[in-house]
Amino acid sequence: MARPEDSAWAVSVAQVASRPGQSSPVDADFPAPSGIGDAIVGVTEGEPIHVAGAFDSIVDGLIFRAHITAPVHAECTRCLKPLQRDWDADVTAFFPYQYKGDNANEDADIIAGEEESEDSYPLSPDGCFADLEALLRDTFVETLPLQPLCKPDCKGLCPQCGINLNEHPDHQHDTTDIRFAALAGLKEQLERETGEHAAQEPKEK
Template identity: 35%
Template sequence: MHVDVKELKGHPGAQQTLSTTVEAPAGLGTVLVGIAEGSELHLDLRAESVHEGVLLTGTASAEVTGQCGRCLDPISYPLTVDVMQLYSWEPQEASSPEEDDEETRHVTEGLHIDVEPALRDLMVSALPFQPVCRADCPGLCSQCGFRMEEDPGHAHEQLDPRWAALAGLADQLNESDEDGAAASS
């Protein structure tokens, strides 16, 4: 996704708008949710020539699809992010490692700007770390995978493994008491 900015070079204050729909590139997502590769990505952008380079502002919108992190049901919702990125005309040589800004983007030699890395950073960071189908989703039982929504009272008896030997001893004592009681009758 490249934007041609030849008309803006040397004309501070000049601007151009870009309103288009493109195919989403691969890798716009996390493990559970993301923007499907090839789906529609709507861009409403304005490129403005400034002294330092080109200021790209606007919005990017797409449909997010994936799975709920609790119950694994499919989820889908719209996502819109605000874009504001400065692309410098020429790479600046950093005088020290502290001044080297990894986030500085540059206009290419052919006077194009590549918006994909900026969109990737913005859109992926806007995705939820633990997506849910709804805020009160009860999820699945951690023991058997049963859908908790179908029976909210579903539970398993859990014995502390540290007491398992004592529980086995209690069972043996109960059996010997029952055998003694049956023999005396």
């Protein structure tokens, strides 16, 4: 079985664990865990995620507060231009000495006296290491941009020929015929889909 300290995301907290009132700073890069977004919007596995913060020990566990920066890749949802930006997140998490699974969240709120809800993660069985893998993944899965744009007023692509309208602001088609052809195609498609749905209407329970 793998030792907790062999994880690329393990942080030694032995110095502060079980001694309330101690603080242990963290200022380091960690590899991005797998599973943050996808090829369109996400953080590529292994890319450096910078974590700057600290573990503060209290009676029942460790409070971890940090500012996290990750290189998020994305595609503009209008013009499909590739985007590469650093994405920031402030996190607060609780690493209780007695981990009780997800039910520990309520206790964490009371202990920390914070209004925001906190995520809670287990320490290693010997209490000497906190593993940041799940925390990093959860943080960025939650904060990924859903509709990234290259700029707020991106004009997108021409729906007919796909040309980038940001680069060709005066682009136009003389296209009455093409529009009618497109409408006719849409009508045909709608009729086909309506027919399919009618055939597979799920039964109400």
